[in-house]
Amino acid sequence: xxxxxxxxxxxxxxxxxxxxxxxxxxxxxxxxxxxxxxxxxxxxxxxxxxxxxxxxxxxxxxxxxxxxxxxxxxxxxxxxxxxxxxxxxxxxxxxxxxxxxxxxxxxxxxxxxxxxxxxxxxxxxxxxxxxxxxxxxxxxxxxxxxxxxxxxxxxxxxxxxxxxxxxxxxxxxxxxxxxxxxxxxxxxxxxxxxxxxxxxxxxxxxxxxxxxxxxxxxxxxxxxxxxxxxxxxxxxxxxxxxxxxxxxxxx
Numbered sequence: 001x002x003x004x005x006x007x008x009x010x011x012x013x014x015x016x017x018x019x020x021x022x023x024x025x026x027x028x029x030x031x032x033x034x035x036x037x038x039x040x041x042x043x044x045x046x047x048x049x050x051x052x053x054x055x056x057x058x059x060x061x062x063x064x065x066x067x068x069x070x071x072x073x074x075x076x077x078x079x080x081x082x083x084x085x086x087x088x089x090x091x092x093x094x095x096x097x098x099x100x101x102x103x104x105x106x107x108x109x110x111x112x113x114x115x116x117x118x119x120x121x122x123x124x125x126x127x128x129x130x131x132x133x134x135x136x137x138x139x140x141x142x143x144x145x146x147x148x149x150x151x152x153x154x155x156x157x158x159x160x161x162x163x164x165x166x167x168x169x170x171x172x173x174x175x176x177x178x179x180x181x182x183x184x185x186x187x188x189x190x191x192x193x194x195x196x197x198x199x200x201x202x203x204x205x206x207x208x209x210x211x212x213x214x215x216x217x218x219x220x221x222x223x224x225x226x227x228x229x230x231x232x233x234x235x236x237x238x239x240x241x242x243x244x245x246x247x248x249x250x251x
Contacts, residue, residue: 008065055080078103088175092164131208137190160187
């Protein structure tokens with residue numbers, strides 16, 4: 001039975017843990033929480049402090065917290081376990097990205113990148129050699145972005161690398177697209193705040209040599225930065241990561 005640990009117990013974390021418990025094929029060794037308010041009556045091995053001995057207990061660490069976790073603990077996690085990283089904006093830092101890759105190779109552990117709220121990463125990854133441009137436009141409510149816009153507002157338009165620094169909790173989808181395709185510098189991001197919507201919507205436009213793809217994904221917001229589809233896809237990512245597939249792989 002695979003041993004799994006969780007860092008983060010918000011909307012996505014709670015949903016994955018629930019599904020793990022229902023399926024019964026994994027052993028939950030720890031769940032890192034920010035404070036006691038995050039506990040929801042489940043009998044779980046809650047911990048508040050991250051220590052290296054936690055990682056030695058598990059086969060896979062699921063990060064569903066914040067990009068800072070990858071920066072602070074990514075290499076340490078990989079010295080003992082595989083990593084399923086949901087805060088993909090962390091990898092917009094090229095130096096950190098390289099360190100994570102080196103740690104993965106050194107310790108023969110794996111880094112998994114979930115597709116999260118979007119579809120088509122496999123096609124984008126396969127077509128990188130003939131793709132010329134990738135643009136992802138995300139529309140969310142002002143509340144989910146921590147804003148108070150009274151009308152539709154283009155909050156950002158530019159490189160994905162820069163938006164990852166500005167909105168690390170809101171654009172993990174953009175980071176995954178960049179990693180699967182042309183990279184953080186060459187991928188274009190647009191972020192729109194719209195008070196008339198209650199959904200998280202992503203439009204991905206891919207153009208290349210003889211090809212043009214447009215993907216539209218809309219998901220009801222769960223009240224914060226997370227759409228309704230993300231927790232569903234997250235458990236599928238965990239299942240694929242736990243099956244030990246490749247090195248640095250999209251799941």
